[in-house]
Amino acid sequence: MFDGREIVQFPEASVRALGDENLQAALRLLGEGFQARRTDAVERFSEFEDARDAAVDAKTRTLRRLHQHLENFEARCQEQGGVVHWAETPADARQIVLELLTSRGVRVLSKGKTMVAEEIGLNGFLEKHDIEVVETDLGEYIIQLAEEVPSHIIAPAIHKTMPQVVELFRQHHDQHKAEPFPRHTPADLVAEARAVLRRRFLEADAGLTGANFLVAETGSSVIVTNEGNGDLTQTLPRLHIVLATIEKVVPTLADGAAILRVLARSATGQDMSAYTTISTGPRRSTDIDGPSEYHVVLLDNGRSSLLGTPAEEVLRCIRCGACMNHCPVYGAVGGHAYGWVYPGPIGAALTPALLGVEAARHLPNASSLCGRCEEVCPMRIPLPKIFRYWRAKEHEARLNTVRARLALALWGWLAAHPRLYRLGTGAAMWILSRLAGRSRRYRNLVLANGWTRSRDFPAPAGRTFLNSWNRRS
Amino acid sequence: MSAARERILGRLRDRLGEGSQESPHPSAAASARAGDVGVFCRRLEAAGATVERIPEDAVPQAVAQYLTQRNLAARVRVSPALAKLGWDAEPLLETAFGIADLDDAAAVVPANLGVAETGSLVHVSAGDNPTTNHFLPDHAIAVVAEDAVCADLEAAFSAASVSAMPRTVCLITGPSRTGDIEQRIELGAHGPRSLHVLVTRK
Numbered sequence: 001m002f003d004g005r006e007i008v009q010f011p012e013a014s015v016r017a018l019g020d021e022n023l024q025a026a027l028r029l030l031g032e033g034f035q036a037r038r039t040d041a042v043e044r045f046s047e048f049e050d051a052r053d054a055a056v057d058a059k060t061r062t063l064r065r066l067h068q069h070l071e072n073f074e075a076r077c078q079e080q081g082g083v084v085h086w087a088e089t090p091a092d093a094r095q096i097v098l099e100l101l102t103s104r105g106v107r108v109l110s111k112g113k114t115m116v117a118e119e120i121g122l123n124g125f126l127e128k129h130d131i132e133v134v135e136t137d138l139g140e141y142i143i144q145l146a147e148e149v150p151s152h153i154i155a156p157a158i159h160k161t162m163p164q165v166v167e168l169f170r171q172h173h174d175q176h177k178a179e180p181f182p183r184h185t186p187a188d189l190v191a192e193a194r195a196v197l198r199r200r201f202l203e204a205d206a207g208l209t210g211a212n213f214l215v216a217e218t219g220s221s222v223i224v225t226n227e228g229n230g231d232l233t234q235t236l237p238r239l240h241i242v243l244a245t246i247e248k249v250v251p252t253l254a255d256g257a258a259i260l261r262v263l264a265r266s267a268t269g270q271d272m273s274a275y276t277t278i279s280t281g282p283r284r285s286t287d288i289d290g291p292s293e294y295h296v297v298l299l300d301n302g303r304s305s306l307l308g309t310p311a312e313e314v315l316r317c318i319r320c321g322a323c324m325n326h327c328p329v330y331g332a333v334g335g336h337a338y339g340w341v342y343p344g345p346i347g348a349a350l351t352p353a354l355l356g357v358e359a360a361r362h363l364p365n366a367s368s369l370c371g372r373c374e375e376v377c378p379m380r381i382p383l384p385k386i387f388r389y390w391r392a393k394e395h396e397a398r399l400n401t402v403r404a405r406l407a408l409a410l411w412g413w414l415a416a417h418p419r420l421y422r423l424g425t426g427a428a429m430w431i432l433s434r435l436a437g438r439s440r441r442y443r444n445l446v447l448a449n450g451w452t453r454s455r456d457f458p459a460p461a462g463r464t465f466l467n468s469w470n471r472r473s
Numbered sequence: 474m475s476a477a478r479e480r481i482l483g484r485l486r487d488r489l490g491e492g493s494q495e496s497p498h499p500s501a502a503a504s505a506r507a508g509d510v511g512v513f514c515r516r517l518e519a520a521g522a523t524v525e526r527i528p529e530d531a532v533p534q535a536v537a538q539y540l541t542q543r544n545l546a547a548r549v550r551v552s553p554a555l556a557k558l559g560w561d562a563e564p565l566l567e568t569a570f571g572i573a574d575l576d577d578a579a580a581v582v583p584a585n586l587g588v589a590e591t592g593s594l595v596h597v598s599a600g601d602n603p604t605t606n607h608f609l610p611d612h613a614i615a616v617v618a619e620d621a622v623c624a625d626l627e628a629a630f631s632a633a634s635v636s637a638m639p640r641t642v643c644l645i646t647g648p649s650r651t652g653d654i655e656q657r658i659e660l661g662a663h664g665p666r667s668l669h670v671l672v673t674r675k
């Protein structure tokens with residue numbers, strides 16, 4: 001449906017996910033893992049709320065004058081010997097990357113973690129053109145071996161359990177080894193991947209990374225990582241390609257600092273990630289290492305059209321992953337159920353903008369609007385508000401079911417007639433309370449069997465809130 | 474100029490209005506405020522590094538001792554910027570200068586600055602300070618002068634880019650790590666498994 005990648009529909013995929021034992025085991029670790037670490041990091045840092053304000057301010061200022069910052073970025077980058085390419089669509093971006101690689105005879109491309117490459121379906125495209133892509137981030141490497149896609153924006157293989165990784169490594173690494181690697185602990189597996197990927201970094205003719213942000217005043221790209229693979233990817237090969245979307249630019253390094261103060265804390269619960277690297281242009285005449293060419297591909301893919309709409313605030317996103325780590329829906333079904341590149345709350349807010357409301361219409365509905373995502377989002381993106389915006393769009397385009405539209409129409413009509421509304425709800429509460437019997441719960445309820453299929457429906461108290469309130473005064 | 478460029482910028486201009494250029498405060502205006510060395514060392518340790526405070530001329534000796542303690546071979550790659558630290562004082566320590574390769578288990582690298590706020594080392598690439606040496610070897614031993622410790626990220630960024638932006642400015646905060654297997658933190662993913670920092674005084 002979109003660039004050759006069919007989007008799996010949420011309702012069916014989520015049911016499958018709930019029955020997948022490996023996935024459920026992996027997701028159970030979210031509480032003591034990502035969530036607990038973020039909570040600790042925020043508690044350690046008393047200025048966290050101020051830091052959030054500063055980061056939001058940096059990004060808001062950027063978006064107000066995005067074209068100017070992009071032009072400045074381009075000018076500074078080129079002054080330093082870099083080359084900037086502009087791509088409107090995923091197909092344009094893929095073509096630009098392919099031409100850069102083929103015109104220089106590149107056979108092997110090493111890759112740091114980049115969600116934008118997923119967004120444009122880069123790996124499959126390059127492989128079709130006989131370019132070998134080597135994922136070097138451990139999580140990306142694991143899912144490349146498994147021939148899967150990421151299920152989380154910062155922990156792509158979070159859905160895999162250790163025994164599954166052991167099995168993958170056994171399948172892929174053992175044929176060339178007389179003696180298999182020891183595989184008793186996570187540390188063993190990390191060491192194994194390190195040993196296997198070491199040479200690959202040096203074999204690659206080109207390295208491709210994403211960018212956590214771009215800096216207009218210096219023409220630089222910045223990556224924030226923990227493994228060190230991104231740095232090897234952008235240092236060792238002779239060609240470095242940066243793939244970034246247009247909203248990633250910030251005006252100054254100081255604005256970058258504001259984002260750094262909230263990024264790692266929100267993402268992994270570190271005060272600072274292990275490596276924050278600012279790259280500017282190719283190697284200088286006196287340098288003895290570094291790529292001899294530095295290219296930045298700036299992709300729009302629908303971002304520019306979001307500005308000025310109620311969904312524009314998603315452009316502040318710094319892809320920290322906090323919203324999905326804390327989302328009860330993501331925690332129950334994992335990332336693949338969302339069917340496309342960006343899972344969780346940010347996916348539900350962004351995917352309709354990138355793929356269209358029709359293709360992604362289930363995602364904004366895959367939320368109870370509990371608001372936990374907005375609470376933890378370092379960039380204060382009002383995610384639930386954006387879900388409601390997409391739901392309204394879905395309704396306008398008549399994409400939801402006839403039943404849902406009828407129910408909403410009835411509800412709308414009732415809400416506009418307060419007396420009838422009170423009468424109707426009052427009567428319903430009274431009847432439901434009387435019919436409930438001794439157990440005070442319903443095992444089966446017409447019109448609510450979506451609920452009663454998996455749990456009992458508690459009987460109402462017999463009065464509506466308004467009834468009680470009126471009696472009280 | 475490409476047509477895609479014109480169309481993207483055109484759409485942005487339509488939506489945002491031409492408006493006046495907002496002149497951002499250039500980062501270079503931030504003052505290079507000095508940072509607290511004690512705080513810097515504590516944060517480094519919190520990030521998983523080990524720290525030693527020593528006189529500047531004791532670096533070769535400290536390196537030799539560290540390798541012995543860790544049961545590593547007495548052989549290091551030394552970034553050319555540190556070639557003049559008096560390595561002859563340690564005749565049993567084998568040193569090679571230049572770019573690290575896959576056979577180097579340990580490297581001694583300079584850090585141009587420290588950042589007290591985050592416990593980060595700042596590596597600024599240069600002809601005598603190749604980036605490779607900070608990432609390829611298993612064990613990194615970094616040397617940073619205590620008077621090069623800045624207060625915060627802004628101060629470090631402005632100090633690192635005084636004349637012009639070098640090719641690479643890298644903030645290194647602890648050893649390499651990953652949480653990609655069952656969310657458990659393991660050190661030594663692709664960069665160094667250990668980071669030992671020698672904070673030197675004149």
Ligand code: SF4
Nearest residue numbers: 317318320321323377
């Ligand atoms: S929406 Fe907010 S919490 Fe979610 S990834 Fe983006 S910045 Fe992080």
